[in-house]
Amino acid sequence: MVGTWLQAAVDCPQTDVADIEATFESLGALVTWAQGADDEEILEPEPGATPLWAAVRITALLPPDTPRDRIAAAFPNCRPHFEVVADRDWDAEWRRSLQPLRFGQRLWVCPEGRACPDAAGISLTLEPGLAFGTGTHPTTAMCLAWLDGQPLGNSRVLDYGCGSGILASSALILGARSAMAVDIDLQALTATRANAARNHCAERLTTGLPAELLPACAQETFEIIVANILSGPLVQLAPRLRRFARPATRVALSGILVDQAPEVIAAFGPWARLAVTADQGGWVLLAGTVTS
Numbered sequence: 001m002v003g004t005w006l007q008a009a010v011d012c013p014q015t016d017v018a019d020i021e022a023t024f025e026s027l028g029a030l031v032t033w034a035q036g037a038d039d040e041e042i043l044e045p046e047p048g049a050t051p052l053w054a055a056v057r058i059t060a061l062l063p064p065d066t067p068r069d070r071i072a073a074a075f076p077n078c079r080p081h082f083e084v085v086a087d088r089d090w091d092a093e094w095r096r097s098l099q100p101l102r103f104g105q106r107l108w109v110c111p112e113g114r115a116c117p118d119a120a121g122i123s124l125t126l127e128p129g130l131a132f133g134t135g136t137h138p139t140t141a142m143c144l145a146w147l148d149g150q151p152l153g154n155s156r157v158l159d160y161g162c163g164s165g166i167l168a169s170s171a172l173i174l175g176a177r178s179a180m181a182v183d184i185d186l187q188a189l190t191a192t193r194a195n196a197a198r199n200h201c202a203e204r205l206t207t208g209l210p211a212e213l214l215p216a217c218a219q220e221t222f223e224i225i226v227a228n229i230l231s232g233p234l235v236q237l238a239p240r241l242r243r244f245a246r247p248a249t250r251v252a253l254s255g256i257l258v259d260q261a262p263e264v265i266a267a268f269g270p271w272a273r274l275a276v277t278a279d280q281g282g283w284v285l286l287a288g289t290v291t292s
């Protein structure tokens with residue numbers, strides 16, 4: 001059949017999300033997405049706690065000829081639900097499916113064109129899709145909730161691995177004085193500047209490739225460093241990030257699976273005291289302060 005996809009959905013506890021997504025990817029999934037298994041309201045947890053949804057439905061779009069028994073065999077502990085779906089404008093559908101999300105007490109991330117449902121909230125408008133970082137991924141969500149819980153007034157923020165710039169722009173609208181956003185991907189830097197302009201904070205934002213950080217900030221240290229990358233790059237980046245910290249700088253690191261936390265804590269240990277302060281979907285947030 002031409003113009004169709006095999007859609008497979010699996011319900012799982014939120015601790016299994018990362019594993020299930022990885023399994024779907026290994027089966028050739030074009031895309032996966034997560035939603036509450038019972039359509040719970042999507043509210044982010046307090047900093048330091050609690051998952052998005054207790055039960056999560058992971059849905060994947062697979063080539064139509066993917067054998068169903070192969071998919072079922074990959075999930076021995078749950079029964080996948082299958083549906084053959086017609087080809088559609090998946091990008092447009094995905095954009096329509098994005099909802100305003102709240103992180104911590106005050107911060108809302110609203111897709112462009114969607115009004116913030118909370119008049120008292122602090123709302124970031126984001127154009128989804130240009131680069132990683134819409135708030136729907138647990139690693140981003142935990143960083144946003146952490147930022148919402150920080151006193152940011154007058155602070156300078158380093159967002160290392162900025163993607164869409166969601167963390168840098170959120171910090172700025174939450175009250176940070178300035179932000180430096182760094183990425184190896186030029187498109188991410190373009191998206192970061194565009195999203196900051198959308199939120200009227202571009203004049204307080206600087207963007208650059210990693211090689212540009214040192215010249216741009218030669219004498220500068222930051223009160224806040226946030227980096228949502230992956231544990232391998234974070235371990236390698238630990239000595240480099242030290243250059244931009246000073247005692248009492250607050251640090252938050254994400255993109256780390258639960259069992260990778262000890263290695264990252266050890267890599268930053270010579271100059272920062274970090275601990276797991278939140279976990280979501282098999283991912284953890286490490287946060288703490290610089291000691292020397």
Ligand SMILES: C[S@@+](CC[C@H](N)C(=O)[O-])C[C@H]1O[C@@H](n2cnc3c(N)ncnc32)[C@H](O)[C@@H]1O
Binds near residue numbers: 139160162165255
């Ligand atoms: C998981 S995304 C995070 C995006 C956003 N900060 C968020 O929290 O959603 C990681 C980003 O880090 C960037 N990245 C990966 N390795 C990097 C490195 N060594 N130095 C700087 N950026 C890096 C990627 O290009 C990507 O945009």
